[in-house]
Amino acid sequence: MTTETVDAVVVGAGHNGLVAANILADAGWDVLVLEATDVPGGAVRSAELAAPGYLSDLCSAFFPFGAASPVLRELELGEHGLRWTHAPDVAAHLLPDGRAAVLNRDPRRTAASLDEFAPGDGERWLRLYERWLRISDPLMDAILRPFPPIRPSLRLLRRESVADLLRLARRFLASARALGEEVFDGEGAKVLVSGMALHTNLAPTDAASGAFGWLLCMVGQQYGFPVPVGGAQRITDALLDRLRARGGEVRCGATVDRVIVGGGRALGAGCGDGRLFRARRAVLCDVPAPALYGHLVAAGHLPRRLLADLRGFQWDYATLKVDWALSKPVPWTTEAVAGAGTVHLGVDVEGLGLYAGELEANRRPRAPFLLVGQMTTADPTRSPAGTESLWSYTHLPHRRRWSTDEIDDHVDRIEAVFQRHAPGFSDVVVGRRVTGPDELEEENPSLQGGAVNGGSAAVYQQLFFRPIVGLGRADTPVDRLYLASASAHPGGGVHGGPGANAARAALARWRPILGDLYRATVQRVQRSIYT
Incomplete structure (x- = not known):
């Protein structure tokens, strides 16, 4: 069997892999993306799940960080068919007593909703948002660009005093x-x-x-929680169209089972069916960190300290998702939530704490907190006029397998919450699809155990602790091998940060003269961390 040779092999055609491939193609590199499943897109795909004519997003559905991301803006995906649309209201949190806090793209309408709970909270919100607008651009750059974010930090210093930035840092550490x-x-x-x-x-x-x-409140206030017209799939379609226009290729059904390493360098990738792909310059992997370091790269090529640290890697919670096809909109008893694209449902502040506590204790929450998406409300193309394409997800403890009885019982709990807040809900359901943690992983192997964020977002697994103690960068101890998934900084969400950071690291490695200095510096620091 012949070996194909390209400049860069990208393993995984999730959105981060496709972002990385596009940036490398922009630089003139010959790029091949290898995807194990039959279709590209990873968690950013759409299909008719609950009933014919009702379009559902398989995983990611609302995209506040997609709209706010400088990475995706720079790719100009609008030129490749991507169009955003919004629900009348961004989000609403419906309390058990029937009151609702509503976030609208008009800050004054958000403020008016919050004032109904406590006079003065609206003005406090507006002051918070006014400050956000002063710092949002450099702050989003600081969050999404490679660590350490030196240039964005300097821009922040020009806009805010040191004292105010210290207060901002305190806010980032607070619960x-x-x-x-x-x-x-x-x-x-x-x-x-x-x-x-x-x-x-x-x-x-x-x-x-x-x-x-x-951060999500402020991004939602500024950009909303937009959705692509025609489904999340349109983001993937736009990335694919852009990549192909620049000569890149995506090959599906190509299950990479090893990264080929020689002389301390990544040389290419091999598939289980015997196909080999040589990479002249780089291998970028849009896969979870445990899959890269625990499977694709042989242990003999990795520092023992890294493998020991990997034992401390923490997954995020498992996800249980239900899609419904409704013959009419949700019959909410609280009209204020009818226009919200995203609805938080089921519990109050105290209930949120109890829900999270049960997850930490590895128990299925008795009173689940639900995130709900009213997709036709946000995008009328998702289902026939007068109907609703609806989904909801909730979290479960992360573990390897769930029984059908456990999933069915928890779905009953979910639907009971809807019945309390929308009597007659079951009467308007014309189709349903339940996707448990096991099914999520079957559809997308990167969603291990139904974890959708590539690993815990806890503070001990962020920045230079993501995915393990290191540089907070895409570089790995293997030269020319880069981690391009949500397991890398800056983590989960559809913003393209990990993919872009991996591509930039690969490009930096090949800059004349400076590239050798870059790699020598990275190797020296990594040696001090893992030896």
């Missing part, structure tokens, strides 16, 4: 619950921040959960 109590008086704003934090696997009481809650 969502502490941040809510410190800034707001009413439950509406507090539950909005804490609910947003649980888009990750962080409990409202966890350190740094306030950063995620605050």
Whole structure:
């Protein structure tokens, strides 16, 4: 069997792999993307799951970070067919007593909703947002660009005093619950921040959960939670179209089972069927860190200290997702949530803490917190007029296998929450598809155990601790091999950061003169960490 040769082999055609391939192709590299499944896109795909004519997103559905990401903006995917659309309201958190805190792209409407819970909270929100607007561009650059973010940090220093940046750093370390109590008086704003934090696997009481809650609230206020017209698949389609226009290729059904290493360098990739692919310059892997270091690269090519550290890698919670086809919109008893694309449902601030506590204790939560997507409300192309394509997901403890009885019982709990807040919900269901953690992994091997964020977002597994103690960069101890998945900094979410950072690291390695200096510096620091 012949060996094909290209400049770069990208393992995995998730959105990060496709972002990396596009950036390398922009630089004139000959790029081949190898995807194990039959279709590209990873967690960013769409299909008719619940019933014919009802389009569902297989995993990722709303894209606040996609809209805010400088990485995706620079790719100009609009020129390749990507169009964004919005629900009338960004998000709403429906409390058990029927009150709702509503986030709208008009800050004044958000403020008015929060003032219903506590007069003055609206003004506090507006002040928070005004400060966000001053720092949002350099802050998003600092979050998504390679670590350490020197240039974005200098831009932040030009806009904010050192004292104010110290206060910002404190906010990033605070828990969502502490941040809510410190800034707001009413439950509406507090539950909005804490609910947003649980888009990750962080409990409202966890350190740094306030950063995620605050960040999602502010990004949602500025950019909304947009969806692609025609489904999440359109993001993948645009990335594929852009890549092919630049000569890149994606090959599906190509299951890479090893990265070929020789002389301390990545030389290419091999498939289980015997196909070999030589990489002149780089191998980039859009796979979870345990798959790269525990399977694709033979242990003899890796420092023993790295393999020991990998034992401490923590996955995020498992995910259980249900898609419904509804004959009409959800019959909410609280009209305020009817126009929200994203709905937080089931519990209040105290309930969020109990839910997270049960997950930490490896128990299925008795009162699940639900994230709900009203997709036709956000994009009328998703189902026939007057109907709704709806989904909801909730978290479960991370483990390898779930029984059918356990999943069925938890789906009953989910639907009971809908029945409480939308009596008659079951009467409008015309189709349903349940996707448990095991099925998520079957559809996309990178979603191991139903974990969708590439690893825990806890503070001990961020920055230079992601995925393990290191540089917080895409470089690995194997020369010309780069980690390009959500397991790498800056982590989960559809923003393209890990893929872009891996591509930039690969390009830096091949700069005349400076490339050798770059690699020597990386090797020296890694040697000090892993020896």
